[in-house]
Amino acid sequence: MREVRRKFVLYAMLAVFILLLLILSIINVTNFTMAAADADAITAMLAENKGRFSEKKNEAPDFAQETPQMPGSAGGTAPGDFSTLPFSPNGFGPMGPDSPETGFSLRYFTVRFGKDGDAKLTVYQIAAVSEEEALAWAQSLKSESKKNDVTGWTHGTYRYRCYTRGDSVFVTVIDEGRELTPSYRILIISLIGMVFGLLISFLFLTYISKRLFKPLEDADRKQRQFILEAEKEFKIPLTVIRADTELIERENGPSDYTSSIHRQVSRMADLNRNLGNLALFNESAPSENCSLSTVFETAASEAASALETAGIRLTAEWTEGITINANPEALKRIADELLDNIGKFAVSDALIRSEKHEGRIILTVSNDCTLPDGSCDNVFDRFIRLANAEDRPGAGLGLSFVKDAVRQIGGRVSAKVEDGRFILQLFL
Amino acid sequence: MKLLFASAERDLLLCYSRLLQTEGREVLTAFDGPQLLSQLSGSPDLIIADAALPRLDTAGLIRFLKNEGIRLILLLNDKKQKNAFRENLPEEAFLSYPFSPEELEEKIRETMNLTLGKAVIS
Structure with a gap:
C-alpha cells in the first residue's frame, strides 16, 4: 500500500x-x-x-490644443477613429x-x-x-x-x-x-513560483495521500491479519483430517477415497501455507542484516527429513560472509518455499549455491526435473503450475510469493530449464 | 514406550491418541495444563504438547522437564512461538501444524534417538 x-x-x-x-x-x-x-x-x-x-x-503633442477624445463622443472624432486615443x-x-x-x-x-x-x-x-x-x-x-x-x-x-x-x-x-526586462522578471518570478508551487503541492499531496490511503491501509492490514488468523485456524483441522484418514486406512485398509482425501488435504495445507506467506509478506516489515547461508541452512535442516524420505540429495555451496538486508521472516519463508519446491519436484538431486558477482548476490537453486528445456518465467505467476506438477501437491502460489518477496528487497528472479535441470536464480 | 499427548483440541487428542497406540505404546492424554501436570505422575517417556496449551506455563514446563530429563516435542501453530522457546529446546523438538502422522512418527523417532542430555537440554 x-x-x-x-x-x-x-x-x-x-x-x-x-x-x-x-x-x-x-x-x-x-x-x-x-x-x-x-x-x-x-x-x-x-x-x-x-x-x-x-x-x-x-x-510632442500639444495637449493644450489637442485633447484626446473617445471616438464617437460629443465633440470628439468620428466613430472608429482611434488616432487620438492615448493607447493605440x-x-x-x-x-x-x-x-x-x-x-x-x-x-x-x-x-x-x-x-x-x-x-x-x-x-x-x-x-x-x-x-x-x-x-x-x-x-x-x-x-x-x-x-x-x-x-x-x-x-x-x-x-x-x-x-x-x-x-x-x-x-x-x-x-x-x-x-x-519585465519579461525576464516575469519568467524568473514564474519559475520561482513554479518551484514553490511544486513544493507546496508535494507537501499537500503527501499529507492528503496519508489521509486518503489510511482507510485502505487499515483495510489491507485487517485483511492480512484475517488471512493470517484464518491460516492458523486451518492448521489443526487439516492435521485432524489427515490423522483421521490415516486411522480409517489402518482400520479398513487404504482406498481410492482415502487416497483422494490425503491428496486434497496436502493441497489445502499447501494453499493454506502460501496464503499465509502472501499475507505475511508485508512491505513495512522491519529489515535487518541476515546471513544468507544461516537462513538457508536452517531451512535445509528443517526440510532434511522430508528430502531424505523423497530420496533427494541436497548439496549446498555457500560463499561465506554473504549478508543481505531483509526481513528475516520473509527470507526464511523464501528459503522454505524453495526447499519445498525441491522436495516436490526434484527427481534425485538438488543444488543451492550462493555467490557474489559485480556487487550482486546470486542465489541459484537447481534440481533435476522432467521438464523440456526452455524459459519458464511464467512459473512465478500466481496459480501457474508446470507440466510436472500435475500429480504433486500445491496451488501454484509458492514461487509467486518468492518473486514478490525478492522484488520487495530490490532483487529479481528468473527460471529456466536447461539440460534436464530446473534452474531458479535470485538476484539479490 | 509411554507417551503423553496434550492438546486443547479434542478431535486431535482423539485421533492421535488412537494413532499413537501402536507398536505397544501407552498413550496418556491431557487437554490443559493442570491435567498435563497431573499426568506426569504416570512417568511418560515422551511428552507431545501443544505450545499454546491452555493454563500452562510452557516455559516453566520446559525448565521442569529439563531438570527431570523428560523428552518433549512441542507442537507449533505459529513460527513466532518457536522463537520464544528456541533457547531451551533443540531444533528437533519442534513440529509445526499441520503435520501428518508420518511426520509425527519421524519426529518421535528422532527425539527418542537423541541422547537424553540433548533431547531437552540445548
Whole structure:
C-alpha cells in the first residue's frame, strides 16, 4: 500500500508539474512573442522612413490644443477613429510606436548598404554599441538575411529588421533590453513560483495521500491479519483430517477415497501455507542484516527429513560472509518455499549455491526435473503450475510469493530449464 | 514406550491418541495444563504438547522437564512461538501444524534417538 501511495504522489506531482509548465510556457512564450511583435512594429515604423523616425512623429503633442477624445463622443472624432486615443489599438500604450516619446527613448541604429555594398551608419542613437560594432553587426545580419524584410533577435536583447528601400538595403537594430526586462522578471518570478508551487503541492499531496490511503491501509492490514488468523485456524483441522484418514486406512485398509482425501488435504495445507506467506509478506516489515547461508541452512535442516524420505540429495555451496538486508521472516519463508519446491519436484538431486558477482548476490537453486528445456518465467505467476506438477501437491502460489518477496528487497528472479535441470536464480 | 499427548483440541487428542497406540505404546492424554501436570505422575517417556496449551506455563514446563530429563516435542501453530522457546529446546523438538502422522512418527523417532542430555537440554 505504501508503494501505491508513493506512486499516487509521484503521478499527481507529474500532473501538477506538466500543468504548471504548460501555464508557464503559455504566459512566457506569449510575453516574449508580444515583446518581439512590439519591437517589430517599431522597426516597421522605422523602415517606412528608411530607418529613422519621421519629423512629425518626433514632435510632442500639444495637449493644450489637442485633447484626446473617445471616438464617437460629443465633440470628439468620428466613430472608429482611434488616432487620438492615448493607447493605440495594438495596446502599446503611451510608449508604443505611435507615441511621440518613442523617438526620444528608443536606442537604435540604422546602417544603409548602397548598390556597391558600402555601408553607412545613417542613424546612431545608441551608447552600448560602438559605431564599428554597429557596422559589423549590420554586415553580418545583411549576409544572413536571404529574403527582404527579415526580422529577428541578435546579440541577446537587440531586435533587427533587414529591408530594402529603392536600391539600398537597410539594417535597423533597436535595443529592447529595457523592454525585455519585465519579461525576464516575469519568467524568473514564474519559475520561482513554479518551484514553490511544486513544493507546496508535494507537501499537500503527501499529507492528503496519508489521509486518503489510511482507510485502505487499515483495510489491507485487517485483511492480512484475517488471512493470517484464518491460516492458523486451518492448521489443526487439516492435521485432524489427515490423522483421521490415516486411522480409517489402518482400520479398513487404504482406498481410492482415502487416497483422494490425503491428496486434497496436502493441497489445502499447501494453499493454506502460501496464503499465509502472501499475507505475511508485508512491505513495512522491519529489515535487518541476515546471513544468507544461516537462513538457508536452517531451512535445509528443517526440510532434511522430508528430502531424505523423497530420496533427494541436497548439496549446498555457500560463499561465506554473504549478508543481505531483509526481513528475516520473509527470507526464511523464501528459503522454505524453495526447499519445498525441491522436495516436490526434484527427481534425485538438488543444488543451492550462493555467490557474489559485480556487487550482486546470486542465489541459484537447481534440481533435476522432467521438464523440456526452455524459459519458464511464467512459473512465478500466481496459480501457474508446470507440466510436472500435475500429480504433486500445491496451488501454484509458492514461487509467486518468492518473486514478490525478492522484488520487495530490490532483487529479481528468473527460471529456466536447461539440460534436464530446473534452474531458479535470485538476484539479490 | 509411554507417551503423553496434550492438546486443547479434542478431535486431535482423539485421533492421535488412537494413532499413537501402536507398536505397544501407552498413550496418556491431557487437554490443559493442570491435567498435563497431573499426568506426569504416570512417568511418560515422551511428552507431545501443544505450545499454546491452555493454563500452562510452557516455559516453566520446559525448565521442569529439563531438570527431570523428560523428552518433549512441542507442537507449533505459529513460527513466532518457536522463537520464544528456541533457547531451551533443540531444533528437533519442534513440529509445526499441520503435520501428518508420518511426520509425527519421524519426529518421535528422532527425539527418542537423541541422547537424553540433548533431547531437552540445548
